[in-house]
Amino acid sequence: MQKPEKTQFKRKIHPKDRANCLSQFLFCWQLPIIIKYYKNDFTEENLYPNLAEHSSEGLGNELEEKWHEEEKSSKRPSLFRVLYGMFGRKYIAYGVLMLLLELATTFLTPLCLKQFLKYFDPQEKGITKQEACMIALAIVLLNLLRVLYTHRLYLEFTSLGIKVQIACSTLVYRKYLKLKKETCQKFTLGQMVNLLSNDVERFHDVFAFFHNCWIGPLKIVLGLYYLDVVLGKSAMVGFLILFLFIFIQAYTVRHMANQKLKVARKTDHRIRLMDDIICGIQVIKMYTWEKPFSKLVEISRK
Template structure:
């Protein structure tokens, strides 16, 4: 088991190991005249912003100076997830894995290090836009924009190679197999081209997911740590319930993770639509536009289903907050409840809350199934 990630950050990056209870950056609720942003001068920024990230462009790396294998991986090892091979072999030999078998957290995924970077971006946003014009979503985009652009570029390569292989090379190979005059080198070149396109498609898709998962983990850890620091600085929690705090650290953090991990897939849709529409219109003529219009008509229905899903999901979250608040009230006043024999009244309240939760869950599940139905029709 490797050392703690915060110690690795302090050793590799030279950052101070400050406690969350004593943050190095000021509270954004303080007055503008009293706010003084602490400059962040890490060795990583002084030596080059992308010094470590550019090392992954090397096809092969034999270094072992980093504690986590993913930091020692080259391009091919990172794309194919070959750095997980020792863990897979250990799982195959022992048929089980324990926490001692798993590597410690990489120093570049440490929440404290990423939180300091997110805080500096947030204070830069406050300085440029002001307190009223600052946008947290813009700060999130600045936090992960470079890695997201790399993931989008990998996705575009996946889409182009996935289109060129079946649409051009496979079609040329079928025409070659039906032709009377067969030139062997041409056929072999088509087979090699199909193999190369499929290899590039699979590797670029794996690279996109590998980059997205690390980016999502960094942003989720930074956002939750940033929120945790803010909660510790609150003088009173009367304006926010315990259920809302739990949702911030659980469901909201998971939504941030999912948005980053699958968000770049939106960039591939227009490219695939343009390529597919151009290809079908070239071979089938204007009648192909009629078939393509069916897909366009399904998208508003999918948008409506997704809006309904988000609406009922928000309703479920509100009901969950009420149930958690009621349970906290019962646990806090259990002595008085037993003393005054109020068990039946609170039991009825809990039963009614559970019924409301069940109804909301059924409604949310129904709308989610409706969304999956429309999505399946478009995919099919």
């Protein structure tokens, strides 16, 4: 009796690869996917292959090659320098573009709003109705531009973070396959799994939000100067209240970072414990130690 052959299908080209600049900027290439999913007609055949730029083989080969070059050229090789050489320039260029767009939309919008409100002031007669409509249109377009570029840039930041995550994960996996047996005994499989599933994922978060760490304070300084010019010293009171909340938020973030560090350590301990139990499961069953070890697992998970 012949075995039934598996159904094979050829996946289509990813719609982002054939989308033009306008379609990518407005995310129009995603509409067919959303419509199919909305109609409950989305099956495995509708899945697209990964983008070529997200290929683990390509990114892993490039990172491995640059890492070998770094080892030859430097006595103290640095992963940061290697990642900067691969993704740093593009990431900085996106950051500068984000800064310019943020400054433009943040400061032009209140200026246009100030001019628009002058139209309703009986003492101001220099602004016509047509000019007021043009200013109102400019306010709408500035807010629309901010929505579009924010999502577009965050998509690019996330894409770069995913590339770094894929490249580092590939390098760690290849290194683990080449380790000697004596070296493997110093590390557990659980530590490797935790390194690939939790630690490498932090690159994704850093790339998505790092630019806000320096653009935010710069916007605050420029905004303070703008408020001082427009409103005078009375703006300082509102800024002091905002400054107080910044200190509270910084304390909260620091506390959250400490808690995440504790969680990471406990996760390492739990995965190491589970790995040891799985390796010695025959001995545990032979001596009927299931309940004591299940209690240990319960405590570590709790």
